[in-house]
Amino acid sequence: xxxxxxxxxxxxxxxxxxxxxxxxxxxxxxxxxxxxxxxxxxxxxxxxxxxxxxxxxxxxxxxxxxxxxxxxxxxxxxxxxxxxxxxxxxxxxxxxxxxxxxxxxxxxxxxxxxxxxxxxxxxxxxxxxxxxxxxxxxxxxxxxxxxxxxxxxxxxxxxxxxxxxxxxxxxxxxxxxxxxxxxxxxxxxxxxxxxxxxxxxxxxxxxxxxxxxxxxxxxxxxxxxxxxxxxxxx
Numbered sequence: 729x730x731x732x733x734x735x736x737x738x739x740x741x742x743x744x745x746x747x748x749x750x751x752x753x754x755x756x757x758x759x760x761x762x763x764x765x766x767x768x769x770x771x772x773x774x775x776x777x778x779x780x781x782x783x784x785x786x787x788x789x790x791x792x793x794x795x796x797x798x799x800x801x802x803x804x805x806x807x808x809x810x811x812x813x814x815x816x817x818x819x820x821x822x823x824x825x826x827x828x829x830x831x832x833x834x835x836x837x838x839x840x841x842x843x844x845x846x847x848x849x850x851x852x853x854x855x856x857x858x859x860x861x862x863x864x865x866x867x868x869x870x871x872x873x874x875x876x877x878x879x880x881x882x883x884x885x886x887x888x889x890x891x892x893x894x895x896x897x898x899x900x901x902x903x904x905x906x907x908x909x910x911x912x913x914x915x916x917x918x919x920x921x922x923x924x925x926x927x928x929x930x931x932x933x934x935x936x937x938x939x940x941x942x943x944x945x946x947x948x949x950x951x952x953x954x955x956x957x958x959x960x961x962x
Contacts, residue, residue, distance in 0.1 A: 756805070756823050756824070756825045757785040757786055757787050757823065758784075758785075758786035758787075758790075758792075758802050758803065758804055758820060758823065759802065759803040759956065760780055760781065760782050760783075760784050760786070760800065760801070760802060761801035761802065761803060761809075761949070761952040761953075761956075762782070762799075762800070762801045762952065763780050763781065763782070763798075763799070763800045763801075764798060764799045764800070765794070765795060765797050765798025765799060765814065766779070766794070766795040766798050767779070767780040767792065767793065767794045767795070767798050767799075767800045767812070768780060768792075768793050769784060769786050769790050769791065769792045769793070770790060770791065771789070771790070771791070772791040772819070777791075777793070780792065780800055786802075786820060787820065787823065788820050788821060788822050788823040788824075789820065789821075790819075790820050791817065791818070791819050791820070792812060792817070792818050792820065793816070793817045794812050794813065794814050794815065794816050794817075794848070795814060795815065796814045796815045797814045798814045798815075799811060799812070799813060799814065800812050801948070801949060801952060803952075803953060803956055804820075804823065804841040804843070804864065805823065805825065805839040805840065805841045805862055805864070806839055806856075806862055807839065807854060807855050807856035807862035807864070808839075808841050808852070808853075808854055808862060808864040809852070809853045809854075809855075809949040809950075809952070809953055810843075810850050810851065810852045810853070810949075811850065811851045811945045811948075811949065812848070812849075812850050813848055813849040813850065813851075814848075815847075815848050816845070816847060816848020816849055816850065817845075817846040817847050817848055818843050818844060818845050818846065818850065819843060819844040819846065820841075820843055821842045821843060821844055821867075822840060822841060822842040823840075823841050824838075824839070824840045824841075825838070825839050826838040826839075838862075838863065839862045839863070840862075840863040840864070840865075841863075841864050841865070842864075842865040842866075842867070843865075843866050843867070844866070844867045844868070845866060845867070845868040845883055845885055846885075846887075847885060847886065847887055848884070848885070849882065849883070849884045850866070850882070850883050851880075851881070851882045851938075851941065851942050851945045851946070852864070852866065852875075852879075852880070852881055852882075852883070853880050853945075853946045853949045853950060853953075854875040854877075854878065854879050854880075854881075854897075855878050855950070855953075856877075856878070866883060868883055868885040868890040869885060869887070869890050869919070870903050870904065870919070871890045871892070871901060871902070871903055871919050872901065872902055872903075872904075873892060873899055873900070873901045874899075874900050874901075874902075875897070875898075875899045875900070876900065877897060877898065878896070878897050879894065879896055879897030879898060879899050880894075880895045880896035880897065880942050880943070880946040881893060881894045881895060881896075881897075881899050881911070881942065882895065882938040882939075882941070882942045884938070889918055889919065889920065890918065890919045891916060891917070891918045891919075891934070891935075891938075892911060892916060892917055892918075893911075893915075893916035893929060893935050893938040893939060893942070894911045894912060894913050894914070894915055894916070895913060895914075895938070895939045895942035895943055895946065896913050896942075896943075896946070897912075897913060898910055898911065898912050898913070899911050901917065901919075903919060909926070911926060912926070914928065914929050914930070914939065915927065915928060915929060916929050916932065916935045916938070
């Protein structure tokens with residue numbers, strides 16, 4: 729009897745040790761900062777949607793759709809915030825938070841979010857501000873955008889072409905089997921493209937609009953994020 733109790737104790741210690749070393753993955757949800765107009769979310773395959781409100785819990789696997797003229801500001805994970813413009817559609821492909829296995833510490837190790845822009849326009853503010861790694865990826869058609877430092881950028885797609893415009897910082901964008909493209913503040917790139925290099929935003933009317941709107945929206949997202957800790961769903 730004494731041996732069996734000891735074996736159970738050793739097994740529990742081993743499980744706890746593994747949890748502490750590897751971390752514990754926890755499900756999380758998108759936080760809605762604000763919503764204007766008609767925006768819905770739900771399961772696209774079943775065409776099962778409901779209106780987005782400030783209390784909505786949007787999880788990975790959900791689709792978010794905004795009608796023409798609508799806007800929704802979202803906190804995806806700590807450090808990754810976005811505004812989805814009207815007549816736009818995104819899939820939340822992944823939301824994940826890895827917490828330290830030591831429950832007494834309660835710290836977060838990693839946060840990751842991956843979304844796909846199916847159509848429309850999204851402006852993203854990426855500001856990882858602590859030691860926990862925040863990883864964010866956005867995909868549009870065959871393009872993948874993956875920021876790794878503070879930045880503010882806009883992505884547009886109509887299903888045929890995708891445009892990425894950077895307003896602050898630097899972002900990396902790439903198509904599979906091609907070399908990544910680093911886009912700095914004030915520049916944009918389109919895919920597919922006939923340009924061999926980046927294009928200066930000042931030379932393009934649409935890019936000028938995207939940069940101006942990004943700067944304005946980025947400030948609003950930053951203000952909303954400053955009061956977010958008390959509303960976090962994890």
